[in-house]
Amino acid sequence: MLEKKLICTACGSTFSLRENLARCQKCREPLEIEEFISKNIDTEERSDIFKRYKSFFPFQSSCSGLSLGEGMTPLLSAPSFAEKYGVKEIFLKNETVNPTWSFKDRGTAASIHHAIELGFRRIGTVSTGNMAASVAAFGARAGLETTILVKGDIPSEKLNPVAIYNARLIKALGDYDRLYEESLRLGERYGIYFMNSDVPFRVEGSKTIAFEICEQTEFNVPDFVIIPTSAGGNIRGIEKGFREFYKSGLIPHIPTIVAAQAEGCAPIARAYEKNSLTIERFPNPHTVAHAIENPFPPSGNQVLRMLHRQRGVAVAVSEESIYESQLELAGMGLFVQPASAVSLAALKKLRQTGSISSEQRAACILTGSGLKYTAVFDAYNLNAEECLIDDLEKLLAVK
Amino acid sequence: MLEKKLICTACGSTFSLRENLARCQKCREPLEIEEFISKNIDTEERSDIFKRYKSFFPFQSSCSGLSLGEGMTPLLSAPSFAEKYGVKEIFLKNETVNPTWSFKDRGTAASIHHAIELGFRRIGTVSTGNMAASVAAFGARAGLETTILVKGDIPSEKLNPVAIYNARLIKALGDYDRLYEESLRLGERYGIYFMNSDVPFRVEGSKTIAFEICEQTEFNVPDFVIIPTSAGGNIRGIEKGFREFYKSGLIPHIPTIVAAQAEGCAPIARAYEKNSLTIERFPNPHTVAHAIENPFPPSGNQVLRMLHRQRGVAVAVSEESIYESQLELAGMGLFVQPASAVSLAALKKLRQTGSISSEQRAACILTGSGLKYTAVFDAYNLNAEECLIDDLEKLLAVK
Numbered sequence: 001m002l003e004k005k006l007i008c009t010a011c012g013s014t015f016s017l018r019e020n021l022a023r024c025q026k027c028r029e030p031l032e033i034e035e036f037i038s039k040n041i042d043t044e045e046r047s048d049i050f051k052r053y054k055s056f057f058p059f060q061s062s063c064s065g066l067s068l069g070e071g072m073t074p075l076l077s078a079p080s081f082a083e084k085y086g087v088k089e090i091f092l093k094n095e096t097v098n099p100t101w102s103f104k105d106r107g108t109a110a111s112i113h114h115a116i117e118l119g120f121r122r123i124g125t126v127s128t129g130n131m132a133a134s135v136a137a138f139g140a141r142a143g144l145e146t147t148i149l150v151k152g153d154i155p156s157e158k159l160n161p162v163a164i165y166n167a168r169l170i171k172a173l174g175d176y177d178r179l180y181e182e183s184l185r186l187g188e189r190y191g192i193y194f195m196n197s198d199v200p201f202r203v204e205g206s207k208t209i210a211f212e213i214c215e216q217t218e219f220n221v222p223d224f225v226i227i228p229t230s231a232g233g234n235i236r237g238i239e240k241g242f243r244e245f246y247k248s249g250l251i252p253h254i255p256t257i258v259a260a261q262a263e264g265c266a267p268i269a270r271a272y273e274k275n276s277l278t279i280e281r282f283p284n285p286h287t288v289a290h291a292i293e294n295p296f297p298p299s300g301n302q303v304l305r306m307l308h309r310q311r312g313v314a315v316a317v318s319e320e321s322i323y324e325s326q327l328e329l330a331g332m333g334l335f336v337q338p339a340s341a342v343s344l345a346a347l348k349k350l351r352q353t354g355s356i357s358s359e360q361r362a363a364c365i366l367t368g369s370g371l372k373y374t375a376v377f378d379a380y381n382l383n384a385e386e387c388l389i390d391d392l393e394k395l396l397a398v399k
Numbered sequence: 400m401l402e403k404k405l406i407c408t409a410c411g412s413t414f415s416l417r418e419n420l421a422r423c424q425k426c427r428e429p430l431e432i433e434e435f436i437s438k439n440i441d442t443e444e445r446s447d448i449f450k451r452y453k454s455f456f457p458f459q460s461s462c463s464g465l466s467l468g469e470g471m472t473p474l475l476s477a478p479s480f481a482e483k484y485g486v487k488e489i490f491l492k493n494e495t496v497n498p499t500w501s502f503k504d505r506g507t508a509a510s511i512h513h514a515i516e517l518g519f520r521r522i523g524t525v526s527t528g529n530m531a532a533s534v535a536a537f538g539a540r541a542g543l544e545t546t547i548l549v550k551g552d553i554p555s556e557k558l559n560p561v562a563i564y565n566a567r568l569i570k571a572l573g574d575y576d577r578l579y580e581e582s583l584r585l586g587e588r589y590g591i592y593f594m595n596s597d598v599p600f601r602v603e604g605s606k607t608i609a610f611e612i613c614e615q616t617e618f619n620v621p622d623f624v625i626i627p628t629s630a631g632g633n634i635r636g637i638e639k640g641f642r643e644f645y646k647s648g649l650i651p652h653i654p655t656i657v658a659a660q661a662e663g664c665a666p667i668a669r670a671y672e673k674n675s676l677t678i679e680r681f682p683n684p685h686t687v688a689h690a691i692e693n694p695f696p697p698s699g700n701q702v703l704r705m706l707h708r709q710r711g712v713a714v715a716v717s718e719e720s721i722y723e724s725q726l727e728l729a730g731m732g733l734f735v736q737p738a739s740a741v742s743l744a745a746l747k748k749l750r751q752t753g754s755i756s757s758e759q760r761a762a763c764i765l766t767g768s769g770l771k772y773t774a775v776f777d778a779y780n781l782n783a784e785e786c787l788i789d790d791l792e793k794l795l796a797v798k
Contacts, residue, residue, distance in 0.1 A: 046445065047473065047615070068732050069475060069493055074446065074468025080542070094468055097496040099732065101770065133734075141732035143479070147795065150783065161770065163781035164729045174788035182788055186795050216446070330563045333467050333498065333540035335532075371500065371560065371770035382562035384549065389573035389581055396546065396585050 004058045006031040006200055009302040017058055020118055022184050022199045030232075030302045031200050032240065033058065037248050041215070046072070049106070049208045050113065056211070056244060057204065063113050066142050068099035070109050071208050075216040075363070078332060081344075085351050091222060091363035092329075092344075093213060096336055100137045102130035102291075102368035103209065103234060107202030108138045111195035120193040121145060126176075126183045127197070128154050129291050130368050135195060136165035147192065149183055151176055161372070177296055197231030198299040206237020207244065213363055214245050221251050224350070224362035228342040229259040229268055229314075230292035232299025238365070239306055255363070257312040259303055260346035262287035262322060262339075265295055268303050272314035277304045288376060289322055291339035291368060313355065317345035323379060326370070335370035343367075403457045405430045405599055408701040416457055419517055421583050421598045429631075429701045430599050431639065432457065436647050440614070445471070448505070448607045449512065455610070455643060456603065462512050465541050467498035469508050470607050474615040474762070477731060480743075484750050490621060490762035491728075491743075492612060495735055499536045501529035501690075501767035502608065502633060506601030507537045510594035519592040520544060525575075525582045526596070527553050528690050529767050534594060535564035546591065548582055550575055560771070576695055596630035597698040605636020606643065612762055613644050620650050623749070623761035627741040628658040628667055628713075629691035631698025637764070638705055654762070656711035658702055659745035661686035661721060661738075667699050671713035676703045687775060688721055690738035690767060712754065716744035722778060725769070734769035742766075 006015040010029035015021050017033065024031055038055035045052040048064055049071035074094045081090045095103035108131070115123050124147035125135040132148045139146025148162055152173035163169055172179050180196060187194035195202055214221055221242065227235040235257065242254045261269045264287030267279045279300035285293050297303070307314055317325075325341035325348070343364035350356045370376075387395055405414040409428035414420050416432065423430055437454035444451040447463055448470035473493045480489040494502035507530070514522050523546035524534040531547045538545025547561055551572035562568055571578050579595060586593035594601055613620055620641065626634040634656065641653045660668045663686030666678045678699035684692050696702070706713055716724075724740035724747070742763035749755045769775075786794055 065476075065478065067473075067475070069473025069496065072445075072471070074466075074498075076466070076468060077464075079464065094498065097468065097498060097500075099473075099493065099496060100734070101496075101500070101768065137729075137732040137734070140730050149791070152785070154783075156776075156781075157773070159783060160773065160776040160781050161734065163783065164726075164734050164769065164776070164779070165732065166726070166730045169783035170791070170794060171783045171785040172788050172791055173786065179788055179791075182791060186792055189792075190795050192795065327563075327565070330536075331539055331565045333536040333564065335499070335536070335560065335563050369500065369768075369770065370563065371768065374556070374559065374773075377555075377559040377563070380563070382555075382559050384553075384558060384562065384568035384570045386551070386570040387572065389571050389578055392548070392569070392571055392578075392581060393585055393588075395569060396589050396591065 004034045006033055009305065018118065020193050022196065030198050030299045033200050033204055035244050035247060037244065039248055039250060050109065053208060053211050059113055060117060063116060066109060066112055066138065068105065068138060068141055070098050070105035071212065073097050073212065075213060080332060085348060086358045087351060087356055087362060088359055089361040090347065092334060093209060093363055093365050094334060095365060095367050096369035100133045101372060102134065103206065104130045104134035105138065106208050107205030107233065107237065108134040108195060110205030111199060111201040112138050112142050114201045115193035116142065120191060122147070122192040124148065124183065124187065124192050124194045125196055126180050126194070128158055130372065131197060132162040133165070136162050136167035139167055140165045149179060180298060198233035198236065202233045203237040203240060206234045207241030209365065210238045210241025211245065214251050219251050221255050222363045223255060223360040224258055224356055225255040226258040226260050226343040226346050226362060227365045228292050228339045228367050229261055229303065230294040231297045232303040235259055235303055236299055236306060239310065254310060257307065257310055258346060258350065259307060259312065259314040260342045261314065261316045262289040262292065262342055263316040263318050265293045266316035267295060267297060268300050269314040269316035271304055272307060277301065277308060279304065288319055289339040289342050290373065291337055292342065313350070315346045315349055317342055317349055321345040321348065334366060336366045337368040337370050337373045338376055340366040340368055403433045405432055408704065417517065419592050421595065429597050429698045432599050432603055434643050434646060436643065438647055438649060449508065452607060452610050458512055459516060462515060465508060465511055465537065467504065467537060467540055469497050469504035470611065472496050472611065474612060479731060484747060485757045486750060486755055486761060487758055488760040489746065491733060492608060492762055492764045493733060494764060494766050495768040499532045500771060501533065502605065503529045503533035504537065505607050506604030506632065506636065507533040507594060509604030510598060510600040511537050511541050513600045514592035515541065519590060521546070521591040523547065523582065523586065523591050523593045524595055525579050525593070527557055529771065530596060531561040532564070535561050535566035538566055539564045548578060579697060597632035597635065601632045602636040602639060605633045606640030608764065609637045609640025610644065613650050618650050620654050621762045622654060622759040623657055623755055624654040625657040625659050625742040625745050625761060626764045627691050627738045627766050628660055628702065629693040630696045631702040634658055634702055635698055635705060638709065653709060656706065656709055657745060657749065658706060658711065658713040659741045660713065660715045661688040661691065661741055662715040662717050664692045664694055665715035666694060666696060667702050668713040668715035670703055671706060676700065676707060678703065687718055688738040688741050689772065690736055691741065712749070714745045714748055716741055716748055720744040720747065733765060735765045736767040736769050736772045737775055739765040739767055
């Protein structure tokens with residue numbers, strides 16, 4: 001199955017999966033693995049997504065000792081939100097219950113699987129957040145030498161939840177975009193598989209989100225799927241997942257894919273508004289949705305091409321609506337990080353503008369746990385009443 | 400099915416499930432719901448544990464809108480640990496991937512289901528940690544009026560992750576044990592279903608952990624199941640789950656149940672050592688395993704009776720071994736809160752003393768996420784190397 005080809009998303013050049021390539025060797029745009037067409041889902045397999053969807057992956061071995069139980073996350077229907085916003089149904093895909101509490105675990109697991117099949121003993125990534133923790137954890141599980149390159153100015157509260165997994169952590173001082181490219185160059189040179197945000201197998205891992213949504217809706221997929229978008233790897237994977245199931249005849253249509261960004265860092269949404277197929281660096285990025293604050297996303301152009309091809313949408317939402325949506329989600333039981341709330345905020349905006357009609361169904365991807373970014377509490381006026389135990393009765397009786 | 404009886408675990412008095420009783424009305428010891436005997440597991444049902452194990456619950460309705468996707472957590476085999484400690488197999492049941500990132504969600508969901516069937520519109524709990532967040536989240540999901548009673552001296556970093564779910568929070572100043580009893584009294588008086596740590600339906604919820612372990616080992620259950628133990632509700636539920644599957648003929652034996660405590664707060668382990676069936680208040684409790692720091696557990700006596708009946712074990716572990724085990728677990732990819740690491744620490748101790756042989760298999764319950772207690776980072780010397788991007792090559796080449 002490693003005979004499947006890697007195809008450049010821009011120029012169409014093809015490469016072998018037996019090499020660890022992150023970008024097209026000709027035009028430097030992202031690569032994508034050829035589509036998998038199959039009707040075969042191993043519905044008996046409940047614990048390993050890569051076994052369940054085996055025929056949609058190019059792996060030769062099962063590598064089950066690598067899994068931390070990633071994927072198989074709940075898809076919740078939120079009737080109270082559907083009623084409030086006047087749409088037919090709202091689904092919430094809760095990726096916060098992955099092993100390191102974000103969607104990144106799917107792509108990490110897929111990439112490590114590939115790395116091991118190619119014989120790598122060293123892996124790494126460039127990240128200061130969800131992906132860093134994910135790669136550190138799965139690298140530990142697989143017993144690989146794991147290097148995490150982080151921004152030079154990373155605060156200790158972001159460093160600690162990565163460092164705890166005992167990977168090698170290096171604070172690299174300098175331009176962050178250069179770090180991404182430099183890691184790929186050094187990885188090639190020294191035999192380190194850098195599984196950065198939009199490498200082909202990370203995209204493949206993310207497609208299992210789409211597969212699960214298909215199964216969880218009994219193949220009656222929603223009209224819209226809304227994805228907080230940063231580097232572009234996750235949205236590309238989710239779109240590819242629906243595309244493969246559609247071409248396999250498993251679902252009747254591909255949902256409209258929505259790239260949701262924060263107004264404070266919206267390079268993809270801004271290019272989309274201008275009908276451009278090329279992103280520009282977003283100046284002075286600033287948003288509470290740190291996990292998607294990427295001013296120059298490496299898969300940005302490919303996300304624009306994909307949205308254009310699929311009649312998808314890109315939308316940017318205000319800081320205020322992100323905070324509001326985070327509280328709304330917590331108010332129905334799901335505490336997510338601000339970046340995740342961007343998907344609900346985008347849904348509300350698309351409903352207001354009429355892009356989503358009252359007869360339509362939409363799914364929001366909730367990408368990571370609220371416990372990952374507790375600094376946000378400072379923005380809220382969270383408080384408690386106070387009394388002596390002897391006075392408790394008065395408080396409970398009156399309410 | 401609400402015709403099932405509530406039975407006092409000490410005096411055998413019986414009560415109706417149509418009342419919301421937390422304790423025996425005669426002797427004040429904990430109540431337990433009559434055993435369910437069935438061979439019926441709905442293996443087609445993958446999203447709702449209360450539907451999957453429907454015939455082991457007394458519910459009349461399906462109440463599926465209450466679920467946040469609790470349960471169905473991974474059971475990982477850890478061959479590196481098994482080799483290191485010289486046992487046949489070590490399983491890790493990862494409860495950190497529940498909707499509020501602890502095992503509490505199972506018992507909360509079961510209790511809310513019961514509350515709704517009895518017509519309650521108000522619920523509550525007494526907790527400053529995992530259970531508080533869980534009840535606040537599920538109360539929000541169910542649209543119930545939810546009151547969380549917390550200790551008067553709760554720090555804001557523990558309050559915030561509960562407050563975000565928008566429940567009513569009351570800091571109650573005074574003796575914490577009295578608060579437990581007072582909440583039950585006021586709940587009865589004002590129609591508030593207080594789902595405290597060892598109420599019957601919380602115990603019922605926890606038994607799904609055992610059910611899942613049975614299924615995940617293909618009914619070839621481990622010899623030992625090791626559970627961090629505080630109030631006693633979780634261990635009672637897990638034991639009941641194995642007992643019900645055993646009496647139903649689904650498993651060949653009940654695993655040896657191990658109550659794992661921290662030496663700094665070990666009322667159950669201390670009584671067990673003395674061959675006593677009655678706990679005494681543990682003086683000056685102090686442990687990094689805050690989530691199980693209960694000096695006078697309300698189900699303590701019943702846990703002792705259960706261990707006596709089942710030839711179970713209670714063991715206390717040192718602070719040092721808790722820290723060490725937390726790092727070991729993170730070093731294989733699972734970042735758990737210190738209380739969870741107590742189960743691995745207990746396994747190592749039982750192996751050292753020969754209580755677990757090299758031919759035996761053991762499962763550790765990992766109760767909650769490490770992100771819940773980040774203060775522990777201060778205890779570790781977590782650090783990163785630092786360099787300019789230009790110097791990165793030197794670092795990556797030499798290693």
